Amino acid sequence: MIYVVKNGDTLEKISNETQIPVAKIISDNQLIYSDRLVPGQALLLLGEGETGGLGDGLIIGGYAYPFVDPPVLEEALTALSEMLVFSYGFTFEGDLVPPPQDEQWMLDRTISAGAAPWMVLTPFSSEGAFNNQLIKVLVENRELQDKLIRQMVDTVQEKGYEGVDIDFEYILPENREQYALFAGRVREKMNEYGCRVTVAVAPKSSNRQRGILVEGVDYALLGQNADAVFLMTYEWGYTYGPPMAVAPLDKVREVVEYAVTQIQPGQLILGIPNYGYDWTLPYERGITRARSIGNAEAVETASENGASIEYARISQSPWFTYRKNGMEHIVWFEDVRSITAKWELIREFGLSGARYWNLMRPFRANWLLVR
Known part of the structure; x- marks a missing residue:
């Protein structure tokens, strides 16, 4: 089902060996340069009407902004x-703030497709960044919570949402218990209306871990107060960081191994990135800024620049280097091999499924693989 391209391979040769039509290989893998395969590229090979079924019986979710391409x-x-x-x-006064663009069209198409639409609640400032002072004011004030929760219930009923995901980041350590209790209050009220509540948490691998992202997050308490917990297991490789896999499997495994000691495996949802990064080299901390890149786009970039794709054994992630306009680049991204490895981890630990951050870029082979 997954074929890794070798030097000298052509689509016609692969088609003859597998009996999968060339046009289908091109379509399923979104090949722009069908006459120029990339050595090391992983192709998904499916017969007519066949899918991978990796997500059978499990949650398959994904986040999207209202300006996503339909x-x-x-x-x-x-x-x-x-x-x-x-x-x-939400505001400091406890008023719910809708997305800047109307999302109703997304809900309509989601429901028509037989999927469940979920509301995501974040503590964004007017500048669009996570604001832990918003969190502090909310979780320390019961009246504000009541006001916000009432408005959330009204919106859920009016719009047809079937769940609420609370994504609070950079929580102050002194607010960790209050935050978990707030999540529990949201769950208690939403469950009355048939809605489930999840919380998104930064990846941590021990109770002793330090850092602004994790010290305000208590896995055990959140597991007790939410219906499920979403592990944001990505961004090891990130915009301003040194080049590495976005979601290296060895690091993801460490997070899962710790999480299942705090929360029942069936309550856990794994995060999978639907993107990669392109860094210029040499990397200089504080100066280098990686460009976010789609997974299908990454293969196009390799093809355009005559690169070969490697696959890191420990991180279970594809990568390649290329040279353009006198600059060296390195790209880490996801392909059907790395996606398969993550779903196998989900099955191994008995997790409830996965959510993709995010749905803004096309990755057809992934959806064929998991559905």
Whole structure:
């Protein structure tokens, strides 16, 4: 089902060996340069009407902004069981703030596809960044919580949302218990209306871990107060960091191994990135800024620049280097091999499924693989 391209391979040769039509290989893998395969490239090979079924019986979710390209969302919806709208916010006065763009069209198409639409709640400031002072004011004031929760219930009923995902980041350590209790209050009220509540948490691998992202996050308490917990297992490789895999499997495994000691495995949802990064070299901390790149786009970049794709054994992630305009580049991204490895981890630990951050870029082979 997954074929790794070798030097000298052509689509005609692969088609003859597998009996999969050339046109189908091109379409399923979104090949722009069909006459120029990339050594090391992983191709998904499926017969007519066949799918991979990696997500059978499990949650398959994904986050999207209301400005997502409709065809890209619709293709993802062929595989999704839930679609999460990013995002609602709130004010210091406890008023719910809708997304800047109307999201109703997304909900309509999600419901038509047989998937569940979810509301995402974030503490974004007016500048669009996570604001832990918003969190502090909210979780320390019961009246503000009551006001916000009432408005959330009204919106859920009016719009037809079937769940709420609370994505609070940079929580102050002194607010960790209050935050978990707030999540529990949201769950208690939403469950009355048939809505589930999840919380998104930064990846951590021990209780002793330090850092602004993790010290305010108590896995055990959040597991007790939410219906499920979403592990944001990505961004090891990130915009301003040194080049590395976005979601290296060895690091993801460490997070899962710790999480299942704090939360029942069936309550856990794994995060999978639907993107990669392109860094210029040499990397200089504080100066280098990686460019975010789609997974299908990454293969196009390799093809355009005559690169060969490598596959890192420990991180279970594809990567390649290329030279353009006198500059060296390195790209880490996801392909059907790395996606398969993550779903195998989900099955191994008995997790409830996965959510993709995010659905804004096309990745047809992934949706064929998991549905």
